[in-house]
Amino acid sequence: MQGYNLLIAFNVDKNKVLMCKRRKPPYQGMINFPGGKIEKGEAGLEGAYRELWEETGITKEDIVLTHLMDFTYYLSDCYLEVYVGRLNKDREVLGEGNELFWSEIDCDFFDTKKYAGEGNIGHIMEQIRQLREANILEL
Numbered sequence: 597m598q599g600y601n602l603l604i605a606f607n608v609d610k611n612k613v614l615m616c617k618r619r620k621p622p623y624q625g626m627i628n629f630p631g632g633k634i635e636k637g638e639a640g641l642e643g644a645y646r647e648l649w650e651e652t653g654i655t656k657e658d659i660v661l662t663h664l665m666d667f668t669y670y671l672s673d674c675y676l677e678v679y680v681g682r683l684n685k686d687r688e689v690l691g692e693g694n695e696l697f698w699s700e701i702d703c704d705f706f707d708t709k710k711y712a713g714e715g716n717i718g719h720i721m722e723q724i725r726q727l728r729e730a731n732i733l734e735l
Contacts, residue, residue: 597673599634603648604680604720605659606701606735613701613721614652616694623712629720630694634677644679653690659683662733665723667716678720682735701725 605614615627630651634643644661648654659681667676689696705711706718727733 597668597675599640599643599675599677600631601634601640601644601647601677601679602629602631602720603644603651603661604629604664604678604724605648605652605654606680606682607698608683608686610682610735611701612698614689614696615699616651616691616696618712619694626712627699627710627717628694628712629717630691630696640677641679644677651691651693652696654683654687658685658687664733665720680724680733680735 603614606612607614614630616630618624618626618628630648632643632647632651634640635646638646641661641663645656648659648661649656661679661681664678664680666678669675701721704718705721706715708715711717724733728735
């Protein structure tokens, strides 16, 4: 089963989230979180930090990632690990693969014509909002 990760990085002030506009399939032209494949034999968190650095230039020293949730797609033979964190300092992000930008967090992330993942981005952002309000998730 192939593993993938999604990486949700908030800015220092926690009022923006790093997103990308996909340049190639799947979800070409749609907005998504950065992420990528987990390599064979690679631990999930290790792969999350590697992909975050490769996709954005953000390093382990810039952010502490928390494993938030997983999705398993049995019929597609893949799983998705979701990680979240907040930058500990302002820094430039660099994306060669996809166009990166900081999004406001009050968007309709459930808009499946704009956002990738068939509503998953909306679900993830709503879970983060609820966990933050309940003081369970500190970013």
